[in-house]
Amino acid sequence: MLRRALALCAFALAVPAGAQASVVFDGDLDTGNLSQWGLQQMCSPDRATVYSAASQPTWPKPISGSHALRFRVLDSDVSPCTPTRNPRAQIANSASSPGAFQHGHERWQRFSVYFPAGFPKFMDSSSSDQWFVFQEDYGAPWNGSPPISFGVVNDQVIAARGAQYGYDWVWSKPLQRDHWYTFIVHKRFAKDSSGFVELWLDGVQQRFSPRPYGQAARDAGVTRLSTQTMHSDATGPYQFFLNSYRSRGSASGAVDAYYDGAKVGTTRADVEASAPAPAPAPAPAPVTAPSAAFTFAPTAPKRGQLVQFDASASKNAASYSWSLDGYTTLTGVRPTFKFQNAGTKKVTLTVTASDGKKSSVARSLVVS
The missing domain is CATH 2.60.120.200 (Jelly Rolls)
Structure with a gap:
């Protein structure tokens, strides 16, 4: 050879x-x-x-x-x-x-x-x-x-x-x-x-x-x-x-x-070949300010009837907190609740973004 x-x-x-x-x-x-x-x-x-x-x-x-x-x-x-x-x-x-x-x-x-x-x-x-x-x-x-x-x-x-x-x-x-x-x-x-x-x-x-x-x-x-x-x-x-x-x-x-x-x-x-320079860490994506929004159904509930709340229309929300007349607190995107008394109820939704920024919206709900 x-x-x-x-x-x-x-x-x-x-x-x-x-x-x-x-x-x-x-x-x-x-x-x-x-x-x-x-x-x-x-x-x-x-x-x-x-x-x-x-x-x-x-x-x-x-x-x-x-x-x-x-x-x-x-x-x-x-x-x-x-x-x-x-x-x-x-x-x-x-x-x-x-x-x-x-x-x-x-x-x-x-x-x-x-x-x-x-x-x-x-x-x-x-x-x-x-x-x-x-x-x-x-x-x-x-x-x-x-x-x-x-x-x-x-x-x-x-x-x-x-x-x-x-x-x-x-x-x-x-x-x-x-x-x-x-x-x-x-x-x-x-x-x-x-x-x-x-x-x-x-x-x-x-x-x-x-x-x-x-x-x-x-x-x-x-x-x-x-x-x-x-x-x-x-x-x-x-x-x-x-x-x-x-x-x-x-x-x-x-x-x-x-x-x-x-x-x-x-x-x-x-x-020896030089090791390639490490890629720079990607810049964190900017977090857009959150925006709270919700609906509920039925829109005219009766006492004892289950009401479905829906906050899926909110923007850039990482967590959801609900306040019903300032007494009852709920969490989640789509919680439910039964009102036992008739009257006008104030429902407030507060959403929090991943950077801690918050947005709130309140709506009135009439229970007959």
Whole structure:
């Protein structure tokens, strides 16, 4: 798996100087273009599209900031427009930038990747070498597979080591399509076994289980994988790559994948996405002053006859209080009462709003 020699025949763009605390590389794409990326390699400019939710409303909404990237790679995207026989498009930070990796550097990386519905399974077997790489750190002399790369094989998202470790899988998860994966990687870059890798996926720390290529995990593994993270013959700094790189013939037609939020720093806090500001508490709705109103039936009751009062025509009332001739008190919207004596009765309704404001109305009722 991932067997190839990578030689870069790419054009370089100046990386803007961006001293932002200990963030050593910011590739979040929120410039609206690829100007943050010092290296861009693809067979045609339309293979890499930086987009926003407004410009491409049917594509996955960017998960970090305002813009994301779509790589679209065809099976024909091979030499001579790329140096190898396998299709690819890729971008990287500049090898001369502060974000490049040297032996002994300890760095934190964040990036997000999205595989749409219909993304191939890349089923690998002894007769069919199929793989897809979406992130790697690599550098001169570009000899063989990188020490650590993230990819898709056998419908799983994987981390794999290079030839010096027998292309073994050190981590894998079943592939979930139509989902933004966010990776946070803590890595010590080293040409020897003093290197290490730690991984968080969607905020959850993962466990590594080194095992032979393609085989199931042997045990629960470790959260820190001690491993060589640069080739021992590395002649220069390593660079941070986002790739759409696959084995030729493993997919028919175009293969799309989406990327966002790439950042490299010296601490975890440097690369973690800022929590969105909490939404301001909604202003309390203004309370309109209450207005009391009521009816009663029958309108000319007799002694001992049940009278139904109805205050449902009142406005903005939270509670209802009734006074009958100043002696009897009732509550509720539709209370009833029997007058035992004839005469003119004064009925007063007082309604109270939720803010404590009151309104009253009085009516006379003649009982015969």
